[in-house]
Structure formats: C-alpha cells, structure tokens
Amino acid sequence: MPARQGTTTLGEFIRAQRQTANLSLRQLSALAQVSNPYLSQVERGVHQPSVRVLRGIAEALDVSAETLLVQAGLLSNVSPPDAATAEAIMVDPRLTPAQRRALLGVYRSYVEAEPDDARLAEAVPRHDPPGTQRPRQTRRTSA
Numbered sequence: 001m002p003a004r005q006g007t008t009t010l011g012e013f014i015r016a017q018r019q020t021a022n023l024s025l026r027q028l029s030a031l032a033q034v035s036n037p038y039l040s041q042v043e044r045g046v047h048q049p050s051v052r053v054l055r056g057i058a059e060a061l062d063v064s065a066e067t068l069l070v071q072a073g074l075l076s077n078v079s080p081p082d083a084a085t086a087e088a089i090m091v092d093p094r095l096t097p098a099q100r101r102a103l104l105g106v107y108r109s110y111v112e113a114e115p116d117d118a119r120l121a122e123a124v125p126r127h128d129p130p131g132t133q134r135p136r137q138t139r140r141t142s143a
Contacts, residue, residue, distance in 0.1 A: 009071060010042070010045070010048070010068070010071045010072045010073075011042055011043040011044055011045040012043075012045075013068075013071045014042060014043055014057060014061070014068070014071075015043045016091070017061045017063055017090070017091070018043075018061065020091070020093050021061055021062070021097060023060075023061075025039060025040055025043070028057070028060055028061070031056075031059075031060035032053070032056040032057045032059070032060040033056050034049075034053055034056060034057070039057075042057075048072065049072070051069070051074065054068045054069060054072060054074075055068075062097045062100065062101060063090045064086065064090070067086070067087055067090060085107060086104055086107065086108075089103050089104055089107065090104075
C-alpha cells in the first residue's frame with residue numbers, strides 16, 4: 001500500500017526531530033511507548049499513527065502535540081500566526097531541547113498576555129513607517 005503524502009511528511013518531520021534531539025529510533029520508541037518497528041514504519045510513512053501515539057511521540061520529542069497533528073493532517077494548518085513561530089523554534093537544529101522549552105515558554109507568555117492596562121500597551125514599542133513622527137509627549141512638572 002503506498003504511503004499518503006501527509007504521512008510521508010509526518011514521518012520525515014518525526015525523523016528530523018528525533019535526529020535533532022540526538023535520539024536513536026530505539027530510544028524514541030521507548031520514550032514514546034511504541035514498538036521500535038512501528039516507529040520505524042511511521043518515520044517511513046508506512047503507517048499513520050493514532051492521536052494517542054502522536055501525543056506520545058510529541059511528548060518524547062518535546063514538541064507540541066499540535067505541531068505533530070498539523071503535520072499529520074489531523075488539524076488544519078490555518079492556525080494563529082504564532083504557530084509558525086513556535087514551529088520555527090521547534091525545528092531549529094541549533095537549539096537544545098531545554099533552549100526550545102525556554103524560548104517557547106517566554107514566547108507564549110508574551111503572546112498569550114493581553115495588556116489590560118493602557119500603560120502596558122504604551123510600553124510596547126510601535127514600529128512606525130519610515131519618515132513619520134510620533135507626537136512628542138510633554139512632561140508635567142509639579143509646581
């Protein structure tokens with residue numbers, strides 16, 4: 001039976017993440033609690049894993065389950081713009097798993113925080129188009 005396009009892409013993605021994490025196939029299969037031959041077949045695109053298996057693999061690779069579900073075609077890739085940033089962090093081979101977790105934690109804390117205070121909103125720098133000027137704020141002095 002030929003592999004579907006989505007499963008081959010998913011398998012390639014899992015393999016790349018496994019190699020980036022410096023895990024052998026055997027180590028990842030133990031961490032994800034799936035058999036070594038089955039994981040090998042998933043990586044080659046022979047099988048499409050269940051959501052339960054994908055969650056186990058995601059946890060073992062320290063990637064979000066959402067990322068794997070999108071790769072598997074089980075979730076729409078039409079996601080918030082921050083999903084692309086999170087995925088870029090997760091696939092960057094220069095980062096260690098600990099660095100990925102830290103970056104994602106900081107990133108998510110910023111994008112999930114909604115300023116409920118106008119002073120917080122003002123503290124966020126705006127990017128004005130070149131050649132435009134902001135009105136200068138005048139300081140009040142106490143008399």
